[in-house]
Amino acid sequence: MRKKQSDATRIIHTGADAGLIGKTVNPPVQRGSTVILPNAASLYDSGQVTYGRAGLQPHAALCAALADLEGAAGAELFPSGLAAMTGALLAVLKSGDEVLAVDCVYAPTRRFCDKVLSRFGISTRYFDPALGADEVLAKTSPETRLIILEAPGSLTFEMQDVPAIAAAARARGILTLIDNTWGAGLYYKPITHGVDISVQALTKYVGGHSDSFMGAACARDAALAQTLRDAVWQVGWSTSADDAYTMLRGLRTLPTRLARHSQNALAIADWLQVQPDVIQVLCPGLPDSHGHDIWKRDFTGQNGLLGFVLSPGPQAAVHALLDALELFGLGFSWGGYESLAINCDPQFDVRKFPPAYTGPMIRIHVGLEDVEDLKADLATALAAYAAAR
Ligand SMILES: Cc1ncc(COP(=O)(O)O)c(C=O)c1O
Structure with missing residues (x-):
């Protein structure tokens, strides 16, 4: 190493190692694409965050808080509530599957099913929100892989008997996913009622100030949490540290x-x-x-x-x-x-x-x-x- 480095070199490295000055109430807004690893062995260690797209300090804090709130095995973040819905669907569905969706589902989710999933050989049928669990399950076919619920419907407020539908679906090996934006993870905890994936648009009550977008998908068990995590990584969804910080701050109140x-x-x-x-x-x-x-x-x-x-x-x-x-x-x-x-x-x-x-x-x-x-x-x-x- 040269003793006296030039300005061009020092300007790249100076001040970079300040460390945490003090413990603040909130996590630091850690912005970063590149993550500097401590040693060569860490470079290919899949147990470590090796690239900022996987999320840094505020993301980790927000995911932990959301998983805790919803009683979930894990939570993943998406750039919007709609992206959390569509991302969770992409994570668990494959060509040839069928989705049964409650007819009062958030309209853009429906549009994604009809316009995008259909292009990949995944069909969607809709059921009347007034149906009971047995009637919903009677609508399934051998191809039905997942049931989408939204209770109350966020436009027209229909309730579904979520625990009964989730239990009956589980008995047939069918996944359930709910848009839990209405319940915000606080007034309703679908995972504790047997649902497999609980999605919410943090854009709404968690953010609470109509100024940022984000969505979360919470998984009931560790395997499903890993499936969601893999999908986020494989597809490349990423959220900003500032937005994660904003959502975490909103969550506190x-x-x-x-x-x-x-x-x-x-x-x-x-x-x-x-x-x-x-x-x-x-x-x-x-x-x-x-x-x-x-x-x-x-x-x-x-x-x-x-x-x-x-x-x-x-x-x-x-x-x-x-x-x-x-x-x-x-x-x-x-x-x-x-x-x-x-x-x-x-x-x-x-x-x-x-x-x-x-x-x-x-x-x-x-x-x-x-x-x-x-x-x-x-x-x-x-x-x-x-x-x-
Ligand atoms: C029930 C529900 N789910 C999902 C979303 C999508 O959230 P975002 O606007 O963050 O994509 C909305 C937004 O209005 C919503 O009302």
Whole structure:
């Protein structure tokens, strides 16, 4: 080694070995593609992280926390919630397999099954969310490899008897996968109810601030966890250290935020029930709502998402309602601190078993605002609906 290295060399190596200055509450945001190994033997040691795409400090901390929360053998991260759904499917399916999916599944997951899996010789059939476990299992064929569930349906709030379906599927060697974004790993723990893979869009409640994308897939046993890990590595999904850090930070306040979403949503649901133009409230945590019995048995909380069916009226009146909202933003997402609303009917066309509502349906996400202000906003919107009907 030369005694006096040139600026060009020193600028590459200087300051690189600072080490951790102090133990902070949160893990360091460790950014890195290249990982410098301690010695030659480590270079080809598959037990070590040898390349940053496998995830570094914040990723490891987030995966451990999510696996712990969901009671899982392992958790893997994906660049979005949709990528976690599609990635988990790619990890376990092969050509010739068939998927049975609940008809209320998140529409982009359905699009992936219909448009992408089909190109690889994997077919998908859809079942009515109202079917019981025996009826769902009666729909399987010898090719059925996996059942996709989503309870409650995140648009229309149908509940499925997940433990019964998971147990019956397991007895036939069929895997179950659930989109658990509604339950956020806190209010619902599908793996403890027998499901094999629990996926959630961390983009929603875990992130909680509507500013970053990420998804996670949690596996029930070690072999399945390894299958997911292999798929992530083989396909090349990678997530940024900043996003992993953001999600981990969000996770710390998840129970506190969800408790307030819950309190606000239940108050709004109660209030909606007595509004003249609201003929049905779709909110599993509400005692009169469809699916409440299963929700009460399996879930520990209601989040901020709910729907309501209006008395019949034209699309112009639905638009008048949405356009009159000031605090509720018009947007397709949910899980952030803000209130949002959409009309849902345009999304029912793709369904094999569309819901039979007698009027237009609105989905709202109840945010962390003062609930009386939110009621006032909705009252103005409902008055606009009544005026335009
Ligand atoms: C139920 C559900 N699953 C998955 C996703 C996908 O999440 P992402 O937007 O992070 O891809 C969403 C997003 O709206 C969702 O509502």
